[in-house]
Each structure stands twice: as C-alpha cells, then as structure tokens.
Amino acid sequence: MRWTIKPKPESKKVAALQKALKVEPLVASLLLQRGIETYDAAKTFFRPSLKDLHNPFLMKDMDVAVSRIEKAIETGENIMVYGDYDVDGTTSVALMSSYLKTRTEFVATYIPDRYDEGYGVSFKGIDFAEDNGFSLIIALDCGVKAIDKVAYANKKGIDFVICDHHRPGAELPKAVAILDPKRDDCAYPYKELCGCGVGFKLIQALASKQGQTASDLTEYLDLVATAIGADIVPITGENRALASLGLDVINSNPRPGIQAIIAEVKKEHLTITDVVFIVAPRINAAGRMKHGNYAVTLLTETNPELAKTYAEEIEFFNADRKETDKQITLEALQQIETNKEQDGFTTVVYHEAWHKGVIGIVASRLIETYYRPTLVFTKSGDRLAASARSVSGFDVYNALEACADHIEQFGGHKYAAGLTIKSENYEAFKQAFEDVVSKTIDKTLLTPELKIDAQIELTDVTPKFYRILKQFAPFGPGNMSPIFMTANLQDTGYGKCVGADENHLRVTVTNPERTRKLVCIGFGLGDKLDLISHKKPFSAVYSIDENHWNNQVSLQLKLRDIK
Structure with a gap:
C-alpha cells in the first residue's frame, strides 16, 4: 500500500477554528481537511438538521413535475412508480409509492426483471403500463438516458417524470420533467444526491403544496439513508443531513421491513457501515437472485408479522447470493491465473x-x-x-x-x-x-492508497478525542473515518496471530517512553507478524475504535497497515 499523509491545513486557519470552537489543534485540522472552516459550518456538520435541506424547487423541472403529478392525483389517473432493481432503485420506489398512496389509491409499482429486461426503463414496462391503463410513469434511479423508451411511451400517450442522478448524455429524453442535479442546466446547489435522494426532494416539493415541511416526512428517511449508504455517494452537504437523520430513524423507529431485516441479524445500534454491509446486501439480494419486487414488497409492508416473513425469505436469497459470488470469484481468480x-x-x-x-x-x-x-x-x-x-x-x-x-x-x-x-x-x-x-x-x-489524515502520538489517543471523532460520523466518501499514523511503535511482547485461520494480527503497542499502551487488531494482517516480533520498531496506520468485552469498553486501534 502507498501511504499518503494529507497536507496540513494552514496554521492560521487551524488557530482561528481552534479558537472559535474551543477544540484541540488536531480536531480543528481534521475539520479543515473536510472543508469546514467556520463555526457555522462546524455547527451544520456536528448537528445535521432538516433545516439544512435546500428548497426542492431549485431543481430544474421540479415545478413541472409537481404540476403533472398533482394533476394526476386530482383527476384519478393511474400512476406507475418505476425503479431499478438495486437498493437505490427499490428504496426509491418504496419511498415514492408509499408517499403517493397517502394521496391517491391509483398507484402501482414496477421493477424490471434484471435478466429479462435489464437495467433501466424497458419497452416491456411501458407495454405493461399501456395494457393496464397507466398514463403517468414516475421513473426513479433511471431514465435520464432512456430517449427511445420515453419516445415509445409518448406515442402511447404515457407521460414520464424522471428522477435520476446519473450523468445525462448529450441529448435528454422528451419527458414531461427530468429531475437530475447532474443536468448541465440544473442550478441545484447539491449535485451528489442518490436516486432515492432525488425522489425525496420530489415528495418534499409535493408535500410543500399541502402545507407540509420536511419534518413531516421523517418516516421516509430510513429509506433515504439506506440508499445513500448502498450507492456510495458522498456523505457531505445535504446527503450528510439525510444520512444522519435517516440513521436516527433506522435506530429508533424504522419501517417494519427494515426492522425485520435488523431482527434477522440481531444487531442493536446500526452505523452507516452496518447499513452498507448488513441491510443493503439483503435488499439487493432480492433483485440479484430472484426479483426486485420482493424488496419493494418488504420495504412497503406495514404489518410487522408479514414483514418478518418477507425478511426471512430475503435472508434465504442473501445466503444463496453469498455462496454464488464466492464460487464465481474463485473461478474468476483461476481464469486470471491460468491466462x-x-x-x-x-x-x-x-x-x-x-x-x-x-x-x-x-x-x-x-x-x-x-x-x-x-x-x-x-x-x-x-x-x-x-x-x-x-x-x-x-x-x-x-x-x-x-x-x-x-x-x-x-x-x-x-x-x-x-x-x-x-x-x-x-x-x-x-x-x-x-x-x-x-x-x-x-x-x-x-497500488492501493492509504490516505492518512495526520501523524500523531499514542498519547493523543484519549477517550475525549475519541468522543469527538465519533461525532464526525456518519462516515463515507467525502468524510471517511479519520486515519492516523504513528511511528516508532513497539510490541510489548504479546503480539500474535488470531482467528480461525490465524490471518489476523493482535498486538499491544507502546511508545518509546512506554507512557501509553494500546491494544491493536489488524484484520488480514497476520502475515506481518514478523515485522513486529522481537520488539522491532515499526510504524502503523490505523483508525481508532472501541472494544466491547465482558461489559468493559476500551479504546483500541484498528490497524490498516504496518511497515
């Protein structure tokens, strides 16, 4: 791995922010690296709020989209909510259909079959809409490149409202409205929304016409946070507020479908990382192994008992998915080696x-x-x-x-x-x-790069410092968990390989003055045991973590690499 230490922010800026926030220079430096230069920016960062959300009508075509959907609701048109089969698509469809059903009964969902129809808007989906009397399709997490499909729908008298976040091509489809912050002609202040995020902006705009604010829509934020985590979009700006507040919903009052997934894995407090590695793969498994409709059914179910049944079914799909991808990975690695x-x-x-x-x-x-x-x-x-x-x-x-x-x-x-x-x-x-x-x-x-936020000493790793670091969450692109490097460390003599295959490294390190000792765990670093043996000095790159054992909580270092 390449170790790259990020440049230190200007000392004047560090001093100014340190004074404004009354924090240590190291904390001020970490904030400046994330583009946070003022007290107000820090307040927004540490205390995400629905007040941080932009006016949805700043998005190009939002007014047209709202008018067309309002007309459909008023006149009792059949509305099809169409989305991709991955997490972003299925959560988007669950969000939009759940909201619209509070306004009209004439709503149905459609997820294309991954194998029969492929990604995005399909001719088959449009034919289904025509055969069943749908005159408006709201497409989520897809559609911005569906020029021929939208033209086909137009000939059949079916209108399209597109909510997408992918890069448009040189030409746009002839839809009634195209909501996509990545449009060149869209002045929306935040460009990194996921598909479900764009869908949330649309329901925010629709709700505003009913005299409601974003705070009336918090029940949908568990879906938005799940999509943000799964789609690996930057957790900055508006996404940070949506992800942070959505995690609060996931951990306090999630919809029955998400509650049922959490119950299957018996996890208590979920971080965004847990959403990415526990919730998202299970939602995705439906579209990968069977059909994305299973995910939408689970995410829109209001009966906890039924949700539990659906979650058990999806757990089976996920087990099948794990076995399948493990086998194919082995075959692919073999193919690469052979050729x-x-x-x-x-x-x-x-x-x-x-x-x-x-x-x-x-x-x-x-x-x-x-x-x-x-x-x-x-x-x-x-x-x-x-x-x-x-x-x-x-x-x-x-x-x-x-x-x-x-x-x-x-x-x-x-x-x-x-x-x-x-x-x-x-x-x-x-x-x-x-x-x-x-x-x-x-x-x-x-060569994989390890981006290091700062070089520090073991004595800097204190409970107070860790409490502040925890408030930097949720972590993700644009705000990764801080990574540190410390040089001249020594094993206290108890370093060993652990785990079933002994491929993890557990070591207690100390500094040259022997004034601080910390336990470290390095997953997949078992082969580096010889680098630390016989008390040879070494450098380590790590994040700071907590170890919960026998009702005791202690700080530990999660090793990323050692040299």
Whole structure:
C-alpha cells in the first residue's frame, strides 16, 4: 500500500477554528481537511438538521413535475412508480409509492426483471403500463438516458417524470420533467444526491403544496439513508443531513421491513457501515437472485408479522447470493491465473454461465486481489453483459465512453458501471479497454492508497478525542473515518496471530517512553507478524475504535497497515 499523509491545513486557519470552537489543534485540522472552516459550518456538520435541506424547487423541472403529478392525483389517473432493481432503485420506489398512496389509491409499482429486461426503463414496462391503463410513469434511479423508451411511451400517450442522478448524455429524453442535479442546466446547489435522494426532494416539493415541511416526512428517511449508504455517494452537504437523520430513524423507529431485516441479524445500534454491509446486501439480494419486487414488497409492508416473513425469505436469497459470488470469484481468480493476464492495466473476465446478479460483487472482489479497473462479463440473452468497477481515482465511466464503438449500451458512475456488448465484439472491446486504461491511468493508482489524515502520538489517543471523532460520523466518501499514523511503535511482547485461520494480527503497542499502551487488531494482517516480533520498531496506520468485552469498553486501534 502507498501511504499518503494529507497536507496540513494552514496554521492560521487551524488557530482561528481552534479558537472559535474551543477544540484541540488536531480536531480543528481534521475539520479543515473536510472543508469546514467556520463555526457555522462546524455547527451544520456536528448537528445535521432538516433545516439544512435546500428548497426542492431549485431543481430544474421540479415545478413541472409537481404540476403533472398533482394533476394526476386530482383527476384519478393511474400512476406507475418505476425503479431499478438495486437498493437505490427499490428504496426509491418504496419511498415514492408509499408517499403517493397517502394521496391517491391509483398507484402501482414496477421493477424490471434484471435478466429479462435489464437495467433501466424497458419497452416491456411501458407495454405493461399501456395494457393496464397507466398514463403517468414516475421513473426513479433511471431514465435520464432512456430517449427511445420515453419516445415509445409518448406515442402511447404515457407521460414520464424522471428522477435520476446519473450523468445525462448529450441529448435528454422528451419527458414531461427530468429531475437530475447532474443536468448541465440544473442550478441545484447539491449535485451528489442518490436516486432515492432525488425522489425525496420530489415528495418534499409535493408535500410543500399541502402545507407540509420536511419534518413531516421523517418516516421516509430510513429509506433515504439506506440508499445513500448502498450507492456510495458522498456523505457531505445535504446527503450528510439525510444520512444522519435517516440513521436516527433506522435506530429508533424504522419501517417494519427494515426492522425485520435488523431482527434477522440481531444487531442493536446500526452505523452507516452496518447499513452498507448488513441491510443493503439483503435488499439487493432480492433483485440479484430472484426479483426486485420482493424488496419493494418488504420495504412497503406495514404489518410487522408479514414483514418478518418477507425478511426471512430475503435472508434465504442473501445466503444463496453469498455462496454464488464466492464460487464465481474463485473461478474468476483461476481464469486470471491460468491466462496469466494479471500483468495488464485492467482485469476483464468472462464466462457464459456466471450469474448476472452477482458479477458486480465479483468485480469488487477481484479488485481486492489485483487492484485494476475490472470488468466481469456473463451471457445475457444474445448479448454479453458486464459490471465494471474501478480503483480509487480512476473514472471507469470515461474509459467506457472512449470504447463506445464496441458497446451496445452502458451507464453508471465514476467507480461503477454496467454495459452490454455483442458477443463477437468481446475481444475487440477487451483490447480497446486495456488500451484506453493503459494510456490514461496514472500508474500510481494501481497500488492501493492509504490516505492518512495526520501523524500523531499514542498519547493523543484519549477517550475525549475519541468522543469527538465519533461525532464526525456518519462516515463515507467525502468524510471517511479519520486515519492516523504513528511511528516508532513497539510490541510489548504479546503480539500474535488470531482467528480461525490465524490471518489476523493482535498486538499491544507502546511508545518509546512506554507512557501509553494500546491494544491493536489488524484484520488480514497476520502475515506481518514478523515485522513486529522481537520488539522491532515499526510504524502503523490505523483508525481508532472501541472494544466491547465482558461489559468493559476500551479504546483500541484498528490497524490498516504496518511497515
């Protein structure tokens, strides 16, 4: 790993913020690294509030979207709420349909089949709308590139309101309204909302016409926080407020579906990390292994007993998903080793029988081993479908755009995308992708980077300091959990490998003066035991954590790397 210590903020700024907040210089420095320079900015950061949310009507087309939906409600039109099959899409559909059902009974939901229809708006979905008398489709977490699908719907007299957060193409669909902060002509102050976040802004705007404020909509924030965590969007600005307040709802009064998931895993207080690794995979498992409708049904269920039944079903899908992605990852790693392709700048693998629902997870797992922009292909009908994942700092979406001649369709973000190609184009595409990445990637990005907030001493790690750090949460892109480095540490003599396979490292460290001792745990660092043995001095990169054991709570260091 590359260790990079972030630049220290200007000492004048540190001193000014330290004085304004009455905090230690280290805390002021950590805040400045996160762009927080004033007392007011710090107050917003530490005390997220619904008052921090922007006026939804600042979003381009919001007024048009609200007018069209209000008209549909007033005249009793049938409204279809359409969304993608992943967490962001299914939570968006659950949010929008739940809200609309408080205003009209003429609401139904539609999630496309991952295997039959693929990502985004589908012709099949529009045909379903026509056959069942829907005259308005509200599309969430998809649609901004669905030019031909929206044109097809227009011919059938079906209107579209699109709520998306993906990058639009050069041309926009001819929808009634397109809510997307990433539109070039959209002046909305915050650009990083997820799809469910855009959906929340729409219900905020609709509710305002009923004399309601965002505080009347807190029951929907558990869905928004789940989508923010799952979609790996920055937890800054408006997202920070939505995620923080949504976590409060998850931990105090979640909807029955989320409560049932939490009950399945017997977890008490959830952090955003728990949402990402416990709640989100289970919601996702429905669309990966069976159908996204199962997730929407769970998330909209109001009866706790039924929700419990649905959560048990989804737990089964998730167990199946785990087994499937583990098996495919092994096969993909074998393929890479056999073909000796690990020397390039990319990882591209394909097998026609791989389960389409887990190839994105497999791509992420391959990056853990080879740390290259990665694509995992499988057969999908008469085409090949792939999930793309990238390494930190490299825009895989732009790389795919440069290979557009070989691609049927694609969409996504900087770090994650999906695409389909004709099978006969596979080798040409693979070569083109390798060429583009090799010419455009900064070669240092091919070694994982540990970004260190500050170099500190063990004596800086105090209960008071940790209490302040905890208030930096929720953590995520744009506000990662602070990482520290301390040099010249020594093992007190009890360092050892732990865990079933002895692949984790447990060590008690001390400083040269031996004035402080702290227990450290390094998951996956068992192979570094020799670096600390015989009291050899070493440096460590870590985050600060709490260890709960026998009703005792103590500080511990969670090691990221040692040298």
